[in-house]
Amino acid sequence: MIASAVDAILPADTPANTRKNYIPLLAPNDLNDMPKLMEALVADLESHAGRMNRFRVELFNRGGGDHVLKGILAGQIQVDHDGIADPGNLQSLTNRVQPFLSSKSFFDGMDAARYRVCAIWIDDRATGQAEIVGTGFLIAADLVMTARHVPASHGLVNEVAAIGPGGGVVTHDQILAGSAARLAFVFDYWSAAGPLDIHAPPLGVEVVWAAPNWLEWSSPQHPNDGVQQIFGPPPVSDCLDCAVIRLAKRVGSASAGSGGGRLRGWQKLNGTARPPVPRSALAILQHPGGGAQMFDKGDFVSHDAGITRLFYSTNAAAGSSGSPCFDANPDVVAFHNAGFPANGQNIRSNQGIFIAPVVAAIGASRPALLAESQLPFKTDGGLWSLTDDPHAPEPILGRTDFKEAVFTLFNPRAAKRVVVVGEDSAGAAIGKNGKSFSTRILRAIARRRPATVVEFDAEKICNMEPEEFLRELGRRVGLTTMDGIPDKPTDERQRNRWYANQLPKWFGDLLTERASKAGLAVSEPSTDQAGPALGPLVVLHELIWIAIDDIHKFPPKAGLTELIAGMIGVTDTQGVMGPGLRALRWLLVGHVPDFVRDKSIEYELDTISQQTIGIDAWTTCVGSAFVSSGADDVRCAEMEVKAQKMFKFAEKKGWGDLRDPLLRLKAMASGAVDAIEILRES
Numbered sequence: 001m002i003a004s005a006v007d008a009i010l011p012a013d014t015p016a017n018t019r020k021n022y023i024p025l026l027a028p029n030d031l032n033d034m035p036k037l038m039e040a041l042v043a044d045l046e047s048h049a050g051r052m053n054r055f056r057v058e059l060f061n062r063g064g065g066d067h068v069l070k071g072i073l074a075g076q077i078q079v080d081h082d083g084i085a086d087p088g089n090l091q092s093l094t095n096r097v098q099p100f101l102s103s104k105s106f107f108d109g110m111d112a113a114r115y116r117v118c119a120i121w122i123d124d125r126a127t128g129q130a131e132i133v134g135t136g137f138l139i140a141a142d143l144v145m146t147a148r149h150v151p152a153s154h155g156l157v158n159e160v161a162a163i164g165p166g167g168g169v170v171t172h173d174q175i176l177a178g179s180a181a182r183l184a185f186v187f188d189y190w191s192a193a194g195p196l197d198i199h200a201p202p203l204g205v206e207v208v209w210a211a212p213n214w215l216e217w218s219s220p221q222h223p224n225d226g227v228q229q230i231f232g233p234p235p236v237s238d239c240l241d242c243a244v245i246r247l248a249k250r251v252g253s254a255s256a257g258s259g260g261g262r263l264r265g266w267q268k269l270n271g272t273a274r275p276p277v278p279r280s281a282l283a284i285l286q287h288p289g290g291g292a293q294m295f296d297k298g299d300f301v302s303h304d305a306g307i308t309r310l311f312y313s314t315n316a317a318a319g320s321s322g323s324p325c326f327d328a329n330p331d332v333v334a335f336h337n338a339g340f341p342a343n344g345q346n347i348r349s350n351q352g353i354f355i356a357p358v359v360a361a362i363g364a365s366r367p368a369l370l371a372e373s374q375l376p377f378k379t380d381g382g383l384w385s386l387t388d389d390p391h392a393p394e395p396i397l398g399r400t401d402f403k404e405a406v407f408t409l410f411n412p413r414a415a416k417r418v419v420v421v422g423e424d425s426a427g428a429a430i431g432k433n434g435k436s437f438s439t440r441i442l443r444a445i446a447r448r449r450p451a452t453v454v455e456f457d458a459e460k461i462c463n464m465e466p467e468e469f470l471r472e473l474g475r476r477v478g479l480t481t482m483d484g485i486p487d488k489p490t491d492e493r494q495r496n497r498w499y500a501n502q503l504p505k506w507f508g509d510l511l512t513e514r515a516s517k518a519g520l521a522v523s524e525p526s527t528d529q530a531g532p533a534l535g536p537l538v539v540l541h542e543l544i545w546i547a548i549d550d551i552h553k554f555p556p557k558a559g560l561t562e563l564i565a566g567m568i569g570v571t572d573t574q575g576v577m578g579p580g581l582r583a584l585r586w587l588l589v590g591h592v593p594d595f596v597r598d599k600s601i602e603y604e605l606d607t608i609s610q611q612t613i614g615i616d617a618w619t620t621c622v623g624s625a626f627v628s629s630g631a632d633d634v635r636c637a638e639m640e641v642k643a644q645k646m647f648k649f650a651e652k653k654g655w656g657d658l659r660d661p662l663l664r665l666k667a668m669a670s671g672a673v674d675a676i677e678i679l680r681e682s
Contacts, residue, residue: 122182135321136150138252184210219241226351237306273333310353321336466560540582543585548586551588
């Protein structure tokens with residue numbers, strides 16, 4: 001592993017024999033003394049600027065499942081002068097770090113889940129307090145699961161008794177009259193800049209009220225919950241401290257933002273959940289202390305004898321009850337319902353309700369609720385406005401192919417990494433054709449995804465030296481150090497290789513190193529599409545989009561062209577691309593650049609034509625606004641039919657600006673906003 005890492009960082013012109021025997025040649029008299037060989041290697045690496053950092057990156061990426069090695073290289077484990085790792089750090093790594101590094105989908109899953117978790121606000125008439133008192137999570141388009149004691153302990157639920165079918169006494173929950181007006185669910189509450197006004201939430205925070213008959217299913221809390229971890233009568237399997245609540249809006253089918261884009265979705269209750277393995281990861285998304293959404297990750301410790309309660313070290317506080325608990329996949333395995341027990345036989349840990357008995361109990365008594373949870377939902381679509389400001393929307397007309405191409409490229413393992421936006425001849429003659437509008441659409445799509453968008457004007461960068469461009473790019477994406485740039489060859493042939501291969505590799509390694517330290521580099525099985533079938537493939541789960549406008553008018557000079565081609569991966573000498581370069585996405589606005597023209601398999605092409613933007617694009621935009629608001633397919637189709645009629649009526653009555661090429665799109669956009677407002681009131 002060490003030899004291959006060294007080989008990867010040596011200059012391209014290193015002679016083959018020197019490359020093969022590089023480490024032995026550093027200490028030829030100590031070939032059988034590994035510590036001295038390593039000391040010689042370290043001294044050599046440190047004598048070349050930046051080479052040690054590049055070696056660490058290569059070693060990290062070749063570490064595979066060796067989490068101790070990766071922890072040492074990432075600075076998470078301390079090592080003494082004798083090379084002995086700190087046992088305390090090793091314990092921490094085994095319990096906390098390993099599940100993150102070995103999880104294929106943890107980052108994508110948690111990013112999606114945070115939009116499905118909500119704070120629960122209750123107006124408690126008994127105490128006179130109206131505040132956030134718990135947490136819940138969507139399990140269907142308009143169903144939230146939480147701990148039953150959250151609404152019950154704040155005066156919204158009464159337990160009533162009745163005579164059952166067999167003549168015995170049975171109890172059930174009954175909601176109080178008017179309680180729906182005292183129960184709200186707060187989504188997208190990321191920061192608490194000041195007191196939350198539930199009736200006038202800040203921009204970006206969505207408040208959804210409970211439906212009139214909001215309690216769909218419940219199970220009582222056990223008397224020992226939060227008291228001790230030994231559960232006597234009544235049967236603990238009958239006391240799951242759970243409530244399933246119906247909302248007044250299908251928020252799960254809607255976009256997480258008024259402008260549309262990524263749809264919120266929900267956590268499906270399907271399949272048979274298994275309790276986590278002891279000392280494995282357990283993460284919680286929660287609203288502790290009635291504040292903004294927070295995240296903590298700890299370790300699963302144990303469970304009760306009946307496997308209805310899970311015990312874990314993950315932090316929680318008042319207001320966290322009902323929070324979803326995730327394993328490393330990440331799947332919901334529980335919801336939080338109690339803190340450290342104060343009495344009895346117990347271990348010092350927090351407690352959650354295991355999801356499996358809850359799903360079984362709901363399935364036995366209310367199977368229709370499970371069926372709702374298991375319905376499919378869209379993840380993309382509904383993007384109709386560039387902004388999330390409901391008072392100043394900017395409709396997107398047409399551009400369906402472009403949006404689909406960008407959505408596809410947001411997959412970290414997408415085969416293509418470039419979108420080229422061109423224009424037809426008619427659009428070029430008109431001007432203001434919307435090419436540059438593409439970057440704003442990209443930003444709208446990226447606003448709820450783990451990605452950075454960096455914009456460059458081709459006129460300002462076309463004469464840059466390649467290394468100057470990389471340093472500016474690094475500054476914009478937040479690379480704090482950019483040491484170790486490979487030496488620039490004097491030979492012209494070697495210099496072209498430096499532009500196209502060595503510089504891109506150096507920059508990609510910097511991105512990989514940063515992502516690895518942040519826990520955003522994940523080892524996944526390789527495929528023929530995403531890489532060679534040589535074992536695990538490191539994938540970065542935070543993308544960087546680089547948008548270059550007017551590249552056809554101001555093509556970059558030779559060295560910069562070679563660099564960009566190398567970073568994209570379209571050079572004839574390109575080797576296997578590293579994870580850092582594979583995490584780059586490119587939006588080239590203008591005609592297809594010469595350096596990718598013959599590589600059409602590598603990019604998506606979108607050609608803009610104003611002539612194609614008409615009634616279909618207009619009605620699709622209006623329909624997308626209803627998709628983003630959570631309307632079902634029937635209502636969306638109904639709104640599109642009405643929108644078509646409105647468009648035809650306006651044309652018939654002389655929508656004059658439609659005939660002016662310079663005013664046409666502006667008039668259609670303004671008309672779309674008016675149509676959406678009218679149809680929402682219908």
